[in-house]
Amino acid sequence: MKLHLARNTKLLIAEDQVLAKSHMHYALEQLGFKNMNYVDRPSHALSALQEHDYDAIICSYNLRSEQGGYFLLEQLNETHSLPLTSAFIFTSADTSAEVVHAIIELQPDEFIAKPFSVNELDRRLSRVLSRKKALKNIYSFMDKRDYEKALAEVEFFLLQPEQAEHFPLAMKIKGDLLIITERFQEAVAFFESIINVQDFSWAKMGIAKSLLALNELDDAEREVIQLAMRPDSALEAYDLLAKLQIKQSAFDDALECTSLACNISPQNIARHKLAINLARITHDYESQFNSAKKVVRYAKDSIHDKPDIYLTAARAGVDFAMTSEPEHVNSIVKQTNEYLRQLKKAHPKAALNDELTVIDARLHYLKDDTVKAQMLLSDFHIDHAQHHSTEALLDRAKALHEVGMKKESLAILDAISSRQDEENDELNLMATYLKQEKEEKEAITLSPKMLNNTAVAQYKRGNLEQSYTTFAQAFRVMPKNPSIALNYLQAIVRARKANAPMLPDTLSAIKKCRETLESAALSEDQYSRYENVKSILKSE
Secondary structure (H helix, E strand, C coil): CCCHHHHHHHHEEEECCHHHHHHHHHHHHCCCCEEEEECCHHHHHHHHHCCCCCCCCEECCCCCCCCHHHHHHHHEEEECCCCCCEEEEECCCCCHHHHCCCCCCCCCCCCECCCHHHHHHHHHHHHHHHHHHCCCCHHHHCCCCCCCHHHHHHHHHCHHHHHHHHHHHHHHHHHHHHHHHCCCCHHHHHHHHHHHHCCHHHHHHHHHHHHHCCCCHHHHHHHHHHCCCCCHHHHHHHHHHHHHHHHCCHHHHHHHHHHHHHHHCCCHHHHHHHHHHHHHHHCCCHHHHHHHHHHHHCCCCCCCCCCCHHHHHHHHHHHHHHHCCCHHHHHHHHHHHHHHHHHHHHCCCCCHHHHHHHHHHHHHHHHHCHHHHHHHHHHHHHHHHHCCCCCHHHHHHHHHHHCCCCCHHHHHHHHHHHHHHHCCCCCCCCHHHHHHHHHHHCCCCCCHHHHHHHHHHHHHHCCHHHCCCHHHHHHHHHHCCCHHHHHHHHHHHHHHCCCCCCCCCCCHHHHHHHHHCCCCCHHHHHHHHHHHHHHHHHCC
8 A cells, every 4th residue: 555545545434343343443554544434334424424525435234233334335326425536345244145246236446355454455445546546537527427528538548558557447437428428339339349359248238238228129139148148247137138128028028037136136126126017017916026025125224215115015915915816815915914014113104094095995805895995995086196196096096996996997097197298217117007007907897806706607607708708807917827827728728619709819828828837836636627728739
């Protein structure tokens, strides 16, 4: 460590373990640092950063309060409170894959595994601080969002041979700036020139992002799939592949990629929320509920810990219960009520009477108390819609449809659709979901809970054409339910044998039913019935 660099650097250290703090203090003093402040929790670090400017923050990932170091850097990133001219360094005794991926996603300037030697700290800090000093002018313009001047400064920097050790990072910054300023064709050419010299993953990722922005989807997909095979870029590649698939309306594939990324790095709340939205579109109610539960789990005591996350989990639980087998409903409802309990405990002053009343109505409907559900939903007029969130209105529209108030349900969906034109929906997922909900609720009168039971009753009475149509509707809104897939498949086979009129997408429906059944854990009876259906289909 150059002595003048250490003496001119102001450090903030966030550490709550006495021995680790003592070791850090000793190591920093050995390296010549004099200006050091210490805090033991993220909220104290945030206060210190509001009062003083620091050249570097050294933070323990394993802080034992307030979501630890992850919470601190996440909040700094969210509020843009940490200038690029300041360095952020994580230390951690936990080097598990989950922690490492979580840290990488937050993009600190350095990560040092505990325990570390004085020499290791010296090497890492010297590298970070010298890099920040060399690129200070570029970072200053980026902090001001003056990206044109930042680009000009990068170009000037790359003409200085004495700065050669920082050229790879400067070139990465240049590529990022070309994308930020939407110079996508120029970015592709620039990244390709980098790859011709060295095969950097960040350059290949830059090409993929630029091609995606240019709507050159086939070329973008080819690049992203290659990146998904690399351990150092798989996580970002899955995210990018999901965006690409969303553009192509391949929502099942997008959900699969997003779920894979969630498994790799489960602390990313935004990704779990994306999974919830994709699961809603694909009618994957179990995945929707599981993702909503993960949001609550990982958002505890963080900037994301708001009433909405508990409401989302409860609503997802009701959706899942409404479409599940009878023997699973009580367990799902119990979990749903637990999230409502957690909501009241975590946010006792939140004004949520209307939202909770709708959820209560849906729970009463699940218990076959339709009269009580209708009574709870009656005190609402469409003129009040402007005072409610989109999600609250969506839940009310579902509840009204379930209890047979189809006209009122559609009126609310119309009100939300007109509002949606004014809201920013980057991936267009909410607009897609609203359109789908409206189409389904216009076409289908019965609730998901009633569809399969009604179709089975029609089938048993010999009302073949009616049962076939009702099973088709049930499968439309519950395509992941193996019981419904099997019933629908049997109805298709019987309808074809009787030469009954068939829906135009029957072949596609057969394929989708079989996909659901092939991936499900079937009971002995279901397996026997499915084998019988397969033999009939094979012989046709």
